[in-house]
Amino acid sequence: MAKSKTQTPQVRVRTTWKNAIRRDWQLYLLLLVPITLVVVFNYAAYPGLRMAFMDYKPMKGFAGSDWVGLKVFQKIFKDRDFTRALRNSLAFNFLDLLVGFPMPIILALMLNELRFMRFKKVSQTILYLPHFLSWAIIGAVAYTMFRPATGLVNTLLMKYGIISEGIPFLNEKWHWAATYLLIGVWQSMGWGTILYLAAITSINGELYEACIIDGANKWQKMWHVTLPGIRGTIVTLLIMNLGRVMGSNLERLTAFDNTQVRDFQYQLAIYIYEKGMGAGKYAEGTAVGLFQSLVGVVLVLLSDKVAKSLGEDGLL
Amino acid sequence: MAKKNMEATASDGSRAISKFHISDLIIILVLVILCATCVVPFWHVLVKSISGDGPVMMKEVFFWPKEFTLSAYSKVFSDRSMVRSMIYSVGVTLLFTLLGMITCTCAAYPLSKKRLKGKGFITFVLMVPMYFTAGMIPSFILMFNLHLIDNMWVLILPLIYSPYNMLVMKTYFQSTIPDSLEESAYLDGASNFQVLTKIVLPLSKPILATLSLFYAVGRWNAYGDHMYYIRSDSVRMIQYKLYLLVQGAEASISASLGDTGGATNITTPEVLQAACIMFVTVPIIIVYPFLQKYFVKGAMVGAVKG
Numbered sequence: 001m002a003k004s005k006t007q008t009p010q011v012r013v014r015t016t017w018k019n020a021i022r023r024d025w026q027l028y029l030l031l032l033v034p035i036t037l038v039v040v041f042n043y044a045a046y047p048g049l050r051m052a053f054m055d056y057k058p059m060k061g062f063a064g065s066d067w068v069g070l071k072v073f074q075k076i077f078k079d080r081d082f083t084r085a086l087r088n089s090l091a092f093n094f095l096d097l098l099v100g101f102p103m104p105i106i107l108a109l110m111l112n113e114l115r116f117m118r119f120k121k122v123s124q125t126i127l128y129l130p131h132f133l134s135w136a137i138i139g140a141v142a143y144t145m146f147r148p149a150t151g152l153v154n155t156l157l158m159k160y161g162i163i164s165e166g167i168p169f170l171n172e173k174w175h176w177a178a179t180y181l182l183i184g185v186w187q188s189m190g191w192g193t194i195l196y197l198a199a200i201t202s203i204n205g206e207l208y209e210a211c212i213i214d215g216a217n218k219w220q221k222m223w224h225v226t227l228p229g230i231r232g233t234i235v236t237l238l239i240m241n242l243g244r245v246m247g248s249n250l251e252r253l254t255a256f257d258n259t260q261v262r263d264f265q266y267q268l269a270i271y272i273y274e275k276g277m278g279a280g281k282y283a284e285g286t287a288v289g290l291f292q293s294l295v296g297v298v299l300v301l302l303s304d305k306v307a308k309s310l311g312e313d314g315l316l
Numbered sequence: 317m318a319k320k321n322m323e324a325t326a327s328d329g330s331r332a333i334s335k336f337h338i339s340d341l342i343i344i345l346v347l348v349i350l351c352a353t354c355v356v357p358f359w360h361v362l363v364k365s366i367s368g369d370g371p372v373m374m375k376e377v378f379f380w381p382k383e384f385t386l387s388a389y390s391k392v393f394s395d396r397s398m399v400r401s402m403i404y405s406v407g408v409t410l411l412f413t414l415l416g417m418i419t420c421t422c423a424a425y426p427l428s429k430k431r432l433k434g435k436g437f438i439t440f441v442l443m444v445p446m447y448f449t450a451g452m453i454p455s456f457i458l459m460f461n462l463h464l465i466d467n468m469w470v471l472i473l474p475l476i477y478s479p480y481n482m483l484v485m486k487t488y489f490q491s492t493i494p495d496s497l498e499e500s501a502y503l504d505g506a507s508n509f510q511v512l513t514k515i516v517l518p519l520s521k522p523i524l525a526t527l528s529l530f531y532a533v534g535r536w537n538a539y540g541d542h543m544y545y546i547r548s549d550s551v552r553m554i555q556y557k558l559y560l561l562v563q564g565a566e567a568s569i570s571a572s573l574g575d576t577g578g579a580t581n582i583t584t585p586e587v588l589q590a591a592c593i594m595f596v597t598v599p600i601i602i603v604y605p606f607l608q609k610y611f612v613k614g615a616m617v618g619a620v621k622g
């Protein structure tokens with residue numbers, strides 16, 4: 001085995017299963033652990049997707065429930081709650097991407113320009129922090145900051161007479177939308193810089209020297225060397241993010257939950273949780289989940305194809 | 317020549333002798349403001365949690381405590397369910413991390429071997445869940461059938477295998493541990509297990525540290541699964557308890573006409589709530605500086621595709 005590998009790497013020696021198992025039975029034994037877990041906790045859930053095509057009655061189970069074809073899907077697409085949840089999810093995920101995606105890039109470029117190493121290190125440490133806090137904590141702190149009458153921001157603004165009435169940052173839907181998005185950007189921007197900073201350090205220093213000799217200034221260096229240098233990373237991360245356009249984060253949404261903002265806060269994760277779990281409409285909940293997963297997979301495959309056709313590395 | 321040398325070092329960002337530009341000032345200013353948004357809110361909550369109820373109600377507490385008192389904290393610590401939940405959460409997190417690391421190694425080590433027969437198929441089987449999930453309702457039905465609802469293990473078992481962590485570990489094994497080292501061990505008669513425990517794992521300490529932290533922080537912060545799988549208080553982790561506490565307070569504030577500062581309806585007084593937030597936040601903030609360098613390393617290994 002070792003012999004064939006070291007001496008003639010071009011020739012692939014086909015081992016029979018018998019030999020492979022005799023040689024590597026310990027490795028297969030190790031693999032049983034994750035395979036068992038995946039089968040029991042992931043694959044075993046796939047048959048549950050049948051519910052999306054059934055008039056599922058929990059009391060009767062799968063055997064006793066009738067198949068209804070695509071009726072469940074027809075029903076949810078007529079359901080006003082679903083269309084609202086879908087609209088909100090798409091709109092907010094798109095805005096998240098629009099506002100949230102460029103921010104780590106800008107931040108990484110700024111950190112890269114910084115020449116005071118100590119300051120750079122300290123600010124990086126601080127900017128990473130929100131990534132490590134749960135949405136429960138972030139939501140709780142956000143309410144402490146943004147309540148209309150007692151929140152810190154409004155109290156300070158009113159104290160200095162800048163406003164006379166508290167701004168309902170989290171208690172009116174349009175304000176909520178902006179606050180929700182900005183908090184999302186704030187939470188992820190610092191951590192997002194890591195990959196870009198790593199990509200920047202791997203750019204060949206000679207390119208910068210050549211730039212300087214040609215008389216390029218800071219901006220030109222950034223535009224013609226740094227940004228092209230991290231293009232691969234940008235594309236990869238963009239693909240990964242595009243796959244999430246249909247996703248929705250139950251923790252983040254529920255952390256900013258209150259009755260005044262239901263109109264916008266009602267997104268797919270909330271729909272599945274409240275209709276599927278709360279109201280016991282398993283078929284609808286399953287159908288929406290399936291729809292979400294399928295669109296996610298299709299989007300990842302599609303953007304991967306596009307990236308590859310543009311000559312980038314792609315993800316898969 | 318000297319000038320060229322000086323400017324060559326400029327490219328890696330360490331130019332010592334250079335003019336201070338306006339752009340530097342702008343960058344520093346922006347960064348200071350962004351950092352402030354990460355620090356000030358928590359400082360404010362901390363200050364609130366150690367202030368007296370009176371000044372907080374009167375909205376006089378901003379960035380420095382008034383009528384310093386620790387009574388809110390003594391209330392939190394005398395609340396048996398809070399302290400118990402904290403200990404429980406630490407326990408669940410440690411167990412989760414240990415089992416997660418074992419599972420991850422079991423998956424990553426065999427798959428890092430080029431010679432393994434059936435590797436492509438097994439990798440496919442193990443990666444599918446990353447791209448296609450069954451969704452929450454089928455998972456809920458599955459957990460129900462497995463009798464895991466309201467059980468501590470539902471917080472651990474479904475999540476200990478993580479495709480992403482497996483990829484990171486596999487990539488690390490493949491890129492940093494030379495094949496020749498393992499081959500010489502095989503020639504000396506070592507088994508696969510021995511190679512793993514005596515050679516590969518000792519050489520992979522950095523990635524083991526990083527992934528343990530990914531696992532631990534992931535479990536510590538997540539509480540979405542509680543909403544589906546957990547009902548009784550005794551198996552709730554601390555983040556979910558905080559979520560419920562804040563939601564309860566928020567619901568009662570929303571219900572009382574328009575948050576006019578009249579605190580009559582608030583179920584959890586602000587000071588106590590601030591103390592609870594701090595109680596849940598401080599463990600992370602204490603360990604955070606020690607963890608940070610491992611996290612950064614791990615994120616970069618993850619960037620190298622598997």
